[in-house]
Amino acid sequence: MATPDAPAAIGPYSQGISAGNLAFISGQLPIDPATGAIPADSTIEEQTRLVLRNVQAVLKADGMSMSNVVSTTVYVADLDDFARFNAAYAEFFGSSAPPARATVEVARVPRDAKVEISAIAVR
Incomplete structure (x- = not known):
């Protein structure tokens, strides 16, 4: 699946792949x-919202929405930003059965972003 409403892949990978009733959304x-471009001087909250809007766009291209997401993997550049990241993330998933999630701090996120998120969704 691919959509112009999310950034094009910056390497040899797809924005997302459907496999049966599953969708795997690339980071x-x-x-x-x-x-x-990544908006200059953007905060962790702004970057998180933009990342999740990009996830939404890829899901929409496959006829799904955020309510189909069952798992996410989050890579953050600084876990000191965790509470602020979490608040912005909750805007998209709320407290009613949010997806499973792993969140890890990494030495570096591509393009020196503050956050990257991949997702798995099910129909």
């Missing part, structure tokens, strides 16, 4: 699909 970065 999305806080890249504005209109500009191809």
Whole structure:
């Protein structure tokens, strides 16, 4: 699956792949699909929202929404940002049965972003 409403892949991978009733969304970065850039001086909250809007766009291209997401993997550049990240993330999933999640701090996120999120969704 592919959509112009999310950033194009920056390597040899797909934005997402459907396999039966599952969709695997590749790690999305806080890249504005209109500009191809990460907004300058953006906060962890702004980057998280942009990443999740990109996830939404890829899901929509496959006829799904955030309510189909069953698992996410989150890579953050600084776990000191965790509470602020978590608040922005909750805007998309709320408290009613949010997906399973793993969150890890990494030495570096591509393009020096603050966050990257991949997702698995089921129909």
